[in-house]
Amino acid sequence: MLLGAGIMFHHVITINRGTGFQIRVFLLIVGVLSLAIWAHIKSGDSALHQIVFGSMVVTVGFRTFKLMKTMISNRDMRSNLRRLATWGYVVLTAAYALWLVDVFLCQHLRAIRRSIGLPLAWLFELHGW
Missing domain, CATH: 1.20.1440 (de novo design (two linked rop proteins))
Structure with missing residues (x-):
């Protein structure tokens, strides 16, 4: 990383x-x-x-x-790129936040995954998300 x-x-x-x-x-x-x-x-x-x-x-x-x-001088291109970069930044920030939650709540999330079992356990693999 x-x-x-x-x-x-x-x-x-x-x-x-x-x-x-x-x-x-x-x-x-x-x-x-x-x-x-x-x-x-x-x-x-x-x-x-x-x-x-x-x-x-x-x-x-x-x-x-x-x-x-x-x-980038072209206004349309800059606008499109800005929209794409904003979306990427939001997704990356959300991924970072999920990773931090996974780090700090690891034991609790493992317990949840064990209790619900597969296939739903993967929903609580926040590091992977």
């Missing part, structure tokens, strides 16, 4: 910048994400993982909308 979000994060931060800047930002992102992943594995606590991922998602969203204003 972090690496996938990191790719998008890198792109929206370094778009239209020189290669040297792109490489420096890439190395910084790799370093920060490596530390976050190491801390998550070492401690077993996912809070830092969640904060880093959420921060990148929010940044990518806001930066994308800002880039659309400055880089």
